[in-house]
Amino acid sequence: MASIVIDRVRKSYADVAVLHDVDLTIDDGEFIVLVGPSGCGKSTLLRMIAGLDDVTEGEIRIAGRPVGHLSPKDRDIAMVFQSYALYPHMSVRDNMSYGLKLRRTPKEKIASAVSGAARTLGLDALLDRRPKALSGGQRQRVAMGRATVRSPKAFLFDEPLSNLDARLREQMRSEIKRLHGQLKATSVYVTHDQIEAMTLADRIVALQGGRVQQVGTPLELYHTPANLFVAGFMGSPGMNFLSATYLAEGDGKAVMLPDGTRLALAGRPPLATGTRVTIGVRPEHVAIASGGDGLAVTVDLVEPTGLGFILHLRLHDLPFKIFRQGDTSGVDRPQVRVVLPAARLHLFDGDGRRVALA
Amino acid sequence: MTASARRLKGGLRAAALSLYLAFALFPLFWLLKVSVTPNILLYSEGIRMWPSRMTLDHYAYVLTHSQFPVFFRNSSIVAGGTAVCVTLLAALAGYAMSRFRFRGKAVIVVLMLITQMFPLAMLVAPIFRMMASVGLTNNLLGLVVVYTAFNVPFATFLMQSFFDGIPKDLEEAAMIDGATRFVAFRHIVLPLTLPGIAATLGFVFTAAWSELLFALMLISDNQVSTFPVGLLTFVSKFSVDFGQMMAAAVMALVPAGFFFLLIQRYLVQGLTAGAVKG
Amino acid sequence: MTASLLAHGGPRKPPLRLFQRVEPYLYTAPSLVLIVALILVPLALGVSYAFQDVQLLDPLSGGYVGLDHFRDMAGDKAFRGALANTLWWTAASVVLQFLLGLVLALLLDKPFRGRGLVQALVFLPWAVPSFLVGLNWAWLFNPVVGPIPGWLTALGLMSAPTNILSDPALAMWGPIAANVWGGIPFFAITLLAALQSIPRDLYDAAAIDGASALQRFWSITVPFLAPTVVTTVLLRTIWIANFADLIVVMTNGGPADHTQILSSYIFTVAFKQLDFGYASAVALVLLALLSLYTLSILMLRRLVLKDHR
Ligand SMILES: Nc1ncnc2c1ncn2[C@@H]1O[C@H](COP(=O)(O)OP(=O)(O)OP(=O)(O)O)[C@@H](O)[C@H]1O
Ligand SMILES: [Mg+2]
Numbered sequence: 001m002a003s004i005v006i007d008r009v010r011k012s013y014a015d016v017a018v019l020h021d022v023d024l025t026i027d028d029g030e031f032i033v034l035v036g037p038s039g040c041g042k043s044t045l046l047r048m049i050a051g052l053d054d055v056t057e058g059e060i061r062i063a064g065r066p067v068g069h070l071s072p073k074d075r076d077i078a079m080v081f082q083s084y085a086l087y088p089h090m091s092v093r094d095n096m097s098y099g100l101k102l103r104r105t106p107k108e109k110i111a112s113a114v115s116g117a118a119r120t121l122g123l124d125a126l127l128d129r130r131p132k133a134l135s136g137g138q139r140q141r142v143a144m145g146r147a148t149v150r151s152p153k154a155f156l157f158d159e160p161l162s163n164l165d166a167r168l169r170e171q172m173r174s175e176i177k178r179l180h181g182q183l184k185a186t187s188v189y190v191t192h193d194q195i196e197a198m199t200l201a202d203r204i205v206a207l208q209g210g211r212v213q214q215v216g217t218p219l220e221l222y223h224t225p226a227n228l229f230v231a232g233f234m235g236s237p238g239m240n241f242l243s244a245t246y247l248a249e250g251d252g253k254a255v256m257l258p259d260g261t262r263l264a265l266a267g268r269p270p271l272a273t274g275t276r277v278t279i280g281v282r283p284e285h286v287a288i289a290s291g292g293d294g295l296a297v298t299v300d301l302v303e304p305t306g307l308g309f310i311l312h313l314r315l316h317d318l319p320f321k322i323f324r325q326g327d328t329s330g331v332d333r334p335q336v337r338v339v340l341p342a343a344r345l346h347l348f349d350g351d352g353r354r355v356a357l358a
Numbered sequence: 359m360t361a362s363a364r365r366l367k368g369g370l371r372a373a374a375l376s377l378y379l380a381f382a383l384f385p386l387f388w389l390l391k392v393s394v395t396p397n398i399l400l401y402s403e404g405i406r407m408w409p410s411r412m413t414l415d416h417y418a419y420v421l422t423h424s425q426f427p428v429f430f431r432n433s434s435i436v437a438g439g440t441a442v443c444v445t446l447l448a449a450l451a452g453y454a455m456s457r458f459r460f461r462g463k464a465v466i467v468v469l470m471l472i473t474q475m476f477p478l479a480m481l482v483a484p485i486f487r488m489m490a491s492v493g494l495t496n497n498l499l500g501l502v503v504v505y506t507a508f509n510v511p512f513a514t515f516l517m518q519s520f521f522d523g524i525p526k527d528l529e530e531a532a533m534i535d536g537a538t539r540f541v542a543f544r545h546i547v548l549p550l551t552l553p554g555i556a557a558t559l560g561f562v563f564t565a566a567w568s569e570l571l572f573a574l575m576l577i578s579d580n581q582v583s584t585f586p587v588g589l590l591t592f593v594s595k596f597s598v599d600f601g602q603m604m605a606a607a608v609m610a611l612v613p614a615g616f617f618f619l620l621i622q623r624y625l626v627q628g629l630t631a632g633a634v635k636g
Numbered sequence: 637m638t639a640s641l642l643a644h645g646g647p648r649k650p651p652l653r654l655f656q657r658v659e660p661y662l663y664t665a666p667s668l669v670l671i672v673a674l675i676l677v678p679l680a681l682g683v684s685y686a687f688q689d690v691q692l693l694d695p696l697s698g699g700y701v702g703l704d705h706f707r708d709m710a711g712d713k714a715f716r717g718a719l720a721n722t723l724w725w726t727a728a729s730v731v732l733q734f735l736l737g738l739v740l741a742l743l744l745d746k747p748f749r750g751r752g753l754v755q756a757l758v759f760l761p762w763a764v765p766s767f768l769v770g771l772n773w774a775w776l777f778n779p780v781v782g783p784i785p786g787w788l789t790a791l792g793l794m795s796a797p798t799n800i801l802s803d804p805a806l807a808m809w810g811p812i813a814a815n816v817w818g819g820i821p822f823f824a825i826t827l828l829a830a831l832q833s834i835p836r837d838l839y840d841a842a843a844i845d846g847a848s849a850l851q852r853f854w855s856i857t858v859p860f861l862a863p864t865v866v867t868t869v870l871l872r873t874i875w876i877a878n879f880a881d882l883i884v885v886m887t888n889g890g891p892a893d894h895t896q897i898l899s900s901y902i903f904t905v906a907f908k909q910l911d912f913g914y915a916s917a918v919a920l921v922l923l924a925l926l927s928l929y930t931l932s933i934l935m936l937r938r939l940v941l942k943d944h945r
Contacts, residue, residue: 050530050534051533051534052533052534071538072530073533073534073535073536075534078534079530079534081530081531083525083527085528087528087531087532088550089550098532098545099535102535102537102541103536146531146535374739375743375754378740378743379754379758381817382757382758382759382760382817382820383757383760385772385773385817386760386761386764386772388772388775388776388782388783389772389775392775400780400781447666447667447670448667450663451663451666451668454659454660454663455664458660460661462661463660466664466668469671469676473671473675475874476679476923476926477877477878477899477902477919477922477926478878479878479880479898479903479919479922480678480679480682480902480916480919480920480923481678481679482907482915483682483685483690484677484678484679484681484682484685484912484916485674486692486912487692487912488674488677488678488681503674504674507670507673507674507675508674510667510670510671511667539659567765568765568767568768570767571884571903575903575907586767589767589771590767590885593771600780600781603771603775607768607771607772610765610768611764611765611768614763614765614768615763617763618762618763619756622759625759625825629822629825629826
């Protein structure tokens with residue numbers, strides 16, 4: 001087990017820069033989740049930690065030791081691939097023991113490590129099968145088992161659950177969480193799935209265009225997204241955005257929407273009056289007004305989700321979403337009035353950066 | 359579609375396929391037939407579909423009284439040697455083409471494609487002079503060298519396509535598990551490519567076994583003749599011993615048929631690698 | 637952070653990296669050396685021979701003769717005959733191989749009982765070495781041991797059972813027949829692979845939309861097959877134009893050069909007349925013709941593709 005330090009790492013393929021100055025310190029035993037849109041460089045970062053790709057500039061240290069000159073086999077890490085990458089010509093047992101055999105571990109030790117991992121993952125009955133004769137979920141478990149038997153310094157996961165159906169994914173997610181609770185191994189986990197990120201991570205790293213946008217606990221990212229990208233990326237359905245103008249007169253706690261409507265803010269931003277800003281509010285934080293106050297919006301579409309419903313609206317002809325628990329009674333009208341609670345509004349400046357309210 | 363229309367269509371297909379089968383197999387059948395026909399019946403019975411009496415005398419004669427066993431041995435050495443050399447070289451090069459991105463790769467591809475396109479007849483004269491100058495005419499090693507060079511490009515494309523079929527993830531997983539690239543190749547890639555390697559061996563063996571023109575040019579001594587050269591010489595010398603010639607031809611077919619069975623599943627891959635693979 | 641970076645920053649590119657860098661070259665080098673030494677160097681030599689007087693048995697030969705060989709060609713009747721025969725041989729072989737191969741591929745496309753066996757048997761001619769294909773067909777055409785002259789006579793196509801290989805007017809059909817026999821599998825195999833890569837859903841969707849079998853063939857099969865057809869026909873044409881084995885084995889260019897094609901003529905000039913210079917000049921002409929052909933096909937293809945967009 002070890003800490004991983006990523007120190008001003010850059011990566012380019014020929015002339016194309018894929019990662020720019022990534023700085024990240026992962027503590028011993030921490031579970032880090034990397035999120036970001038497709039092509040933002042998540043896999044590249046993971047592969048550089050593993051030693052599968054070269055670092056163009058900067059340095060990666062595992063347990064305080066620079067690993068730039070080490071090939072993957074000498075880094076003592078394990079990786080779970082999206083495709084699982086099980087060796088098709090080896091039995092489950094051989095797949096799991098391959099790494100130990102290469103390290104010349106004594107036979108008895110291999111046997112006990114493999115049977116231990118197999119027991120934890122419920123693979124006992126499958127040890128002599130070939131990967132071809134396994135279901136997707138079972139293959140996934142074998143991949144996990146192969147990674148854990150070696151008790152490596154760190155685990156890397158590249159979208160390990162994305163080939164499973166929703167039910168299995170949920171199940172494996174909690175198993176990974178439990179496994180991490182037991183092993184306490186440093187882990188870096190790449191995913192597209194919001195819920196995986198929120199539930200598994202000690203800290204989430206949001207990447208975009210090869211740059212780290214924000215690093216923080218799941219709740220930090222949810223409640224105080226550092227910029228428009230993180231605000232829009234985290235949470236489902238995604239945050240609503242409205243463009244507005246800041247009004248400094250009076251108590252300085254208001255913005256004006258393009259149609260002249262004034263919205264109250266919870267505090268004073270350090271901005272000049274007339275600054276163009278973007279207001280963000282999460283669908284689950286929008287209130288539906290009972291009386292005559294609030295903004296009038298047209299209902300476009302109602303999507304029941306069972307737990308509640310998503311209301312697709314049009315506000316100044318822009319799409320706007322509300323999520324509410326419960327049933328749809330009371331909103332089955334062509335028009336509703338909504339209230340944007342001041343305490344729930346996020347303010348972003350012209351560059352998309354979060355503006356703190358005093 | 360009505361049932362009778364469907365039956366008619368099925369019948370037409372069966373008839374057409376039977377014609378194709380007859381066309382494909384008849385010449386080979388005829389070869390076999392003449393090879394077992396006693397000489398006296400060959401002329402008296404004319405073009406009967408099967409002789410009234412069979413004999414294996416022609417085979418016995420060819421095996422004991424002719425140089426065909428020598429030709430057979432020479433061809434086996436040349437084709438086997440070429441197949442092994444080419445497969446080794448092509449596996450190395452194909453692996454590099456499949457797994458690495460490197461400067462000059464496109465140049466190599468173009469170079470190898472060109473070698474598949476221009477008339478080999480262009481090389482007839484220069485190669486003869488080159489081989490003569492280093493004493494490799496009338497020499498089986500000389501043939502192996504020339505055949506290896508001619509077959510390496512296509513075999514490289516073929517091996518590359520087999521390596522491409524093995525996910526890179528597997529190798530990377532092995533490297534993370536603690537293997538060097540070479541160990542990962544030996545433990546993971548090689549076992550999974552074995553069928554492909556066998557197919558490549560088969561393709562190259564068949565090609566080298568059949569080659570005629572360069573062998574005719576580089577070999578004049580009967581002791582080192584390959585089968586095609588020997589058979590052709592035999593035909594022009596004893597052109598009336600049809601039974602014996604066809605017996606020899608049938609025997610020359612055996613290895614080709616054997617390798618055909620071996621590579622049957624890979625025909626498509628082989629033909630596209632030889633032709634269009636870039 | 638900066639301090640630690642400096643402290644650990646020592647040797648940035650250790651030897652391991654150097655090996656990684658040269659690795660692909662190490663693996664490709666043996667093949668490349670062989671290709672350069674035995675294909676590219678002879679190719680360059682061959683081109684230079686075309687402008688030299690190279691006679692194998694004449695030690696005094698070797699001087700540059702400029703374009704003499706090409707001037708000789710203009711007056712060489714055998715060369716002109718071979719040029720025409722090359723066109724004839726190539727066109728007839730490609731067209732017949734392609735059409736018969738296409739029909740075979742279509743027949744084999746739909747599954748039926750015993751398809752594997754039928755496929756193996758109809759593709760068998762592909763595996764027969766070309767010198768055996770040549771001998772086999774030469775014997776089939778031989779009136780003494782072969783059935784074909786007898787059949788042709790019985791059908792009234794021939795007045796008496798004679799060998800067409802010794803008839804100047806018909807001889808070319810012998811090697812062509814043998815070539816078609818051996819070449820059908822090539823087209824059938826490649827076209828069958830292309831046919832089977834067409835998504836079945838497309839046919840179902842078209843059938844639901846009300847397209848007849850013929851309409852489905854024209855609107856789905858043909859466009860999907862077209863790229864494969866263009867490439868395979870192009871490459872096959874080049875291959876067949878260069879393919880001299882059958883002619884050398886069956887007729888050796890005879891009777892009286894009536895079946896000589898350029899590639900077999902090159903061979904004859906080099907090894908019967910031992911005139912390497914002239915043979916190389918003829919080879920250069922063949923190379924030029926094939927390059928011209930390839931270029932025009934590629935340009936045609938680009939034109940057609942542009943129209944489709
Ligand atoms: N070998 C390569 N050569 C050139 N560019 C590459 C190479 N590998 C990756 N890239 C580029 O690097 C960028 C980052 O790729 P990466 O695989 O890390 O994305 P990702 O965040 O994992 O995306 P996804 O979520 O789709 O898996 C992409 O734009 C990709 O096109
Ligand atoms: Mg990825």
